Amino acid sequence: MSDEKRKPTPEEKAAAAAEARAKAEALRKLREQEAQASQEASPVEASQEPQEEVSAPEQKPKPVSEMTPEEKAAAKKAAAAEAIAKAKAAKEQVEATPPPAKPVSEMTPEEKAAAKKAAAAEALAKAKAAKEQAEATPSPAKPVSEMTPEEKAAAKKAAAAEALAKAKAAKEAKEAVENGADTADSAPDVDAKAKAAAAAKAKAAAAAAAKAKATREAGGDESGDDDAKAKAAAKAKAAAAAAAKAKATQATGDETPAEEAPKAPSKNQPYLDKYVSRISEAFGQEVIEASYINELGKEVPTLTIQNERWHQVAQFLRDDEQLSFEYLSDLHGVDYEDRLEVYYHFYSYKNRQSLAVKVKTSREESKVASVMDLWHGANWNERETFDLLGIHFPGHKDLRRILLPDDWVGYPLRKDYVQYDEEV
Numbered sequence: 304m305s306d307e308k309r310k311p312t313p314e315e316k317a318a319a320a321a322e323a324r325a326k327a328e329a330l331r332k333l334r335e336q337e338a339q340a341s342q343e344a345s346p347v348e349a350s351q352e353p354q355e356e357v358s359a360p361e362q363k364p365k366p367v368s369e370m371t372p373e374e375k376a377a378a379k380k381a382a383a384a385e386a387i388a389k390a391k392a393a394k395e396q397v398e399a400t401p402p403p404a405k406p407v408s409e410m411t412p413e414e415k416a417a418a419k420k421a422a423a424a425e426a427l428a429k430a431k432a433a434k435e436q437a438e439a440t441p442s443p444a445k446p447v448s449e450m451t452p453e454e455k456a457a458a459k460k461a462a463a464a465e466a467l468a469k470a471k472a473a474k475e476a477k478e479a480v481e482n483g484a485d486t487a488d489s490a491p492d493v494d495a496k497a498k499a500a501a502a503a504k505a506k507a508a509a510a511a512a513a514k515a516k517a518t519r520e521a522g523g524d525e526s527g528d529d530d531a532k533a534k535a536a537a538k539a540k541a542a543a544a545a546a547a548k549a550k551a552t553q554a555t556g557d558e559t560p561a562e563e564a565p566k567a568p569s570k571n572q573p574y575l576d577k578y579v580s581r582i583s584e585a586f587g588q589e590v591i592e593a594s595y596i597n598e599l600g601k602e603v604p605t606l607t608i609q610n611e612r613w614h615q616v617a618q619f620l621r622d623d624e625q626l627s628f629e630y631l632s633d634l635h636g637v638d639y640e641d642r643l644e645v646y647y648h649f650y651s652y653k654n655r656q657s658l659a660v661k662v663k664t665s666r667e668e669s670k671v672a673s674v675m676d677l678w679h680g681a682n683w684n685e686r687e688t689f690d691l692l693g694i695h696f697p698g699h700k701d702l703r704r705i706l707l708p709d710d711w712v713g714y715p716l717r718k719d720y721v722q723y724d725e726e727v
Contacts, residue, residue: 305717314418315406317425329396336388395504423476430472508722569679571598574656575604581626585619587613603648605659613662614672614698620649621677627653631678636688638666645671645693662692666717673698691716 311319367375410418450458569575579594593607608616622629628649637644647660662671673696675681685696686705693714696702704711712723 312406312418314422316423318418321425326396329392332395333389333618335394336392337385339384339388342456397499426476426478430476433468433472491513495579502535564711569598569602571596571602571604574658578604578658581623582616582619584604584624586616590616592663593661600659603657603659605660605661607608607663610664610671614674617647617660617672617674620660627651628658629653632679634674634681634684636692636694636716638692638716640718642666643669643692645688647674669693670697672696673702677701689712695716 317719320595367378370378387635446661482675575594581590582591588610590609591606592609593605595605597605622628628651630650630652631647632650633646633648635646637646643664643666645662645664647662648659649660650656651658664671669692671694673685675680675696682699682701683705686702688694689696690704690706691701691714703709707715713720715722
């Protein structure tokens with residue numbers, strides 16, 4: 304592109320503007336000095352003439368041959384002052400006039416950096432001036448409570464204009480400093496791509512969960528083959544681990560490794576046996592679906608209770624003298640894709656013992672009896688579990704959403720959840 308058709312860069316525009324301002328300032332000073340010198344060169348007698356003669360048209364200066372000695376001295380003094388003022392103005396103009404701006408393509412790296420720095424400084428100065436002007440704008444004389452509707456509307460409009468001006472100045476300063484116009488223009492595209500990617504990922508996860516659910520419900524030969532393959536893979540891994548261990552033992556010289564000692568029972572096993580015994584005596588063994596020590600959770604005794612009998616068992620856990628689980632420390636739900644579960648964590652201050660209870664429910668008709676009437680602290684926990692997983696708690700006095708709005712679609716912590724509004 305030729306120099307004639309090429310558009311000036313921001314640096315060149317800034318340099319040209321600075322040069323124009325410097326020239327205008329020098330011209331203004333020169334005119335002021337010329338006016339002052341002409342006033343000093345006027346004859347002393349002019350001040351004694353009538354006022355009407357002052358406004359008369361300016362007369363041509365006298366020839367030197369016709370001047371009196373006093374007029375000659377005054378004219379000489381004025382000429383000297385004018386010559387000094389012109390020399391000073393010319394010097395200031397030369398110092399203030401920057402060298403002609405080169406095209407960016409012809410600049411050295413140092414010149415480019417200097418031009419960029421100058422443009423950034425000018426942009427910052429503009430932003431600062433806009434900020435000072437906005438801050439200097441007087442606030443409404445009346446308090447808002449005393450304003451009429453028209454005054455409130457005008458004040459709101461002025462505040463909006465001020466905010467837009469500040470934002471625009473800040474944006475211009477940032478673009479000048481970072482020279483990031485292209486980056487700023489591409490930011491909306493990046494956000495849109497990120498949103499689209501997130502939406503696609505959520506849809507893919509939902510489709511995979513639906514496919515897995517359909518496979519489980521079908522219960523055909525395919526699921527059996529998958530189970531067989533998983534078992535074979537686990538068996539192969541165990542055999543490989545055993546072979547590696549035997550090889551390592553032979554390398555150390557010990558050909559007859561001792562068999563692993565049986566694992567010692569948990570210190571909380573007696574407590575688990577006690578809980579199982581008490582509940583079985585009161586409701587029968589069938590009410591307990593599972594019982595074990597949770598080795599991954601501080602070896603807490605854990606029970607799985609039938610859904611239909613849960614409220615009766617819960618009341619027994621609280622009121623029985625040998626159990627006395629009067630404190631419910633936690634309640635939350637979990638999605639296992641094929642079912643939902645509600646976890647309860649209890650503590651007995653009387654016996655200094657802990658207990659965890661799980662109650663299962665289906666995904667289609669998910670409901671677990673509320674224990675709010677037994678432990679009032681279950682109130683918000685049951686509402687949160689309902690809000691995020693959609694598990695209903697019959698018997699709850701105020702079961703409604705607690706985190707999301709009432710018109711929210713779906714339950715976000717379910718693994719098959721797809722958000723209704725992809726722009727959220």
